[in-house]
Amino acid sequence: MKINTASFVISNTDWKKSPAENRLEYAFIGRSNVGKSSLINMLTNHKNLAKTSGRPGKTQLINHFLINDHWFLVDLPGYGYAKVSKSLRRGFGEIITSYIENRKNLINLFVLIDSRHEPQKLDMDFMKYLGETGIPFSIVFTKTDKLTKHKLSNNMIHYKSELAKIWDILPKIFITSAESKMGKEEVLEYIGSTNEELQEHFLHKLS
């Protein structure tokens, strides 16, 4: 799938103020600084569509972007950012959990994981929570340009073996870099084919 147009629509703290739920939607989530906003810019061929920063906690709102006048990409705040106030930290954050649990047109949540790190409890807990809540998700490993091929391959094998301790069937996995654009086609193909598969059914359900 090709992205021809991508435009910012709205930012919210409250999912209820998000755009109407009449388009298919894909959201990006993960720890602060994992590269969510950078990945959105890479996928959409923009430098600054989603705001990025070297300091964690940059994205604090639910940000909707309209793609090809057809579907939404959503940039979410990171979880696990120590400096946010206590009230924001309840669970994975009220903004995030209420959005995830209520948004009817959310088709898939991309859970971003830094490919350089050992599996972290917080990410595993988050995916467990998604499983228990029945939210479809896939995993996107980020920042692969920072690793050698060999180290990346070892880390992926190790991560999958940790996932297999919890999940009988592993979620779909993408291996990406916002820097080298690795994985771009795979993520876009997945969204494109899911859109084709679901569009008719989805519109039918809404009418």
Ligand code: GTP
């Ligand atoms: P929050 O909004 O704070 O939750 O962070 P985020 O997950 O949106 O991360 P963001 O995209 O702002 O990126 C954080 C930092 O990582 C920035 O300095 C990016 O330039 C850098 N970064 C993101 N993706 C990549 C990547 O694929 N490769 C490299 N080398 N750096 C990356």
Ligand code: MG
């Ligand atoms: Mg961000």
